[in-house]
Amino acid sequence: MTNNLLDEKYWTTRYLNKSTAWDAGEVTLPIKQYLDQLINKKIKILIPGAGNGHEVIYAFENGFKSVHILDISQTPLKRFEETCLDFPKDQIHHQDFFEHEGQYDLILEQTFFCALPPILRIEYVNKMKELLKPNGKLVGVLFGIDFEKEGPPFGGDREEYQKLFSREFEIMKLEPCRNSIPPRIGSELFFMLRKAQYSRT
Ligand SMILES: C[S@@+](CC[C@H](N)C(=O)[O-])C[C@H]1O[C@@H](n2cnc3c(N)ncnc32)[C@H](O)[C@@H]1O
Structure with missing residues (x-):
């Protein structure tokens, strides 16, 4: 990943300090439904940045x-492994999202996009496209507001996301x-995108 001070150390420190206000403590309703x-x-x-x-x-x-x-920090993944004992180990990825390789039918987004510096948004779109199978979907929630304080979380609005994602996705x-x-x-905002066959870039 390029130009990112929000690295593994940053996120692990947040987990160790229990500075994790983003954590809903259970599955959130949009993803559950x-x-x-x-x-x-x-x-x-x-589920990246999970x-x-x-x-x-x-x-x-x-x-x-x-x-x-998948998560860049081992701390929550260890907890996950200890909680969910029958979860296959080879489906747990301690890795930078941008270095992950695979092919998925569905990628779920929740408070991962907003955790990344906005400079990485185009890279995020490209990587999501790469990780999806033909007709694969990226679905989840994005913040549709701007935050007063410097992020994370980093916000945005519908128009910005429309422009960003329509480069590589059909916006459903x-x-x-x-x-x-x-x-x-x-x-x-709730969003559902389908990998486009074309690219506008
Ligand atoms: C705001 S937290 C959200 C966690 C989870 N989605 C939730 O809702 O509780 C952002 C998560 O993304 C992870 N993360 C940040 N940058 C990452 C990257 N480049 N690759 C993978 N995970 C990353 C962090 O370690 C953290 O767990």
Whole structure:
């Protein structure tokens, strides 16, 4: 990854200091409800920047056996491994997202995009596209507001995301999130993107 001071050490320190206000403590409603309506449980799913992995546990326990967890910090992954004993070890990736290799049907986004310095947003889009199979989807939530304090989290708005993602994705949904968890009501967008066959770059 280029030009990023928000490195492994930064995130591990946040976990060790328990400075993890982003952690909802359980699967969040937008991701839960999205997973609940999926019929095909055989799909290969990646959740990058998953932290303690509440969404991963929920998916796994609800039949999505090919869900993968990835995080740059080992600290939450260790906790995850200790909590979810029957989770396949080869589906736990302690790695920088930008160095990960694989092919997924679905990638779920939750408070990972906003954790990255905005300078990496184009790289994020390109990497997501690379990691998705043809017709693969990137689905989840993004902050649709700007924050007063310097991030993370780094915010944004619908127009900016529209422009950013339409380079490489067909935008199926990008709208105010109707089922945010209480602290995030009114601040999130729900989005669903399909890997495009074309590229505008
Ligand atoms: C704001 S936290 C969100 C964690 C989790 N998604 C949640 O909702 O609880 C951002 C996470 O992204 C991870 N992260 C940051 N940069 C990363 C990178 N380049 N590759 C993989 N993980 C990264 C951090 O370690 C952290 O766990």
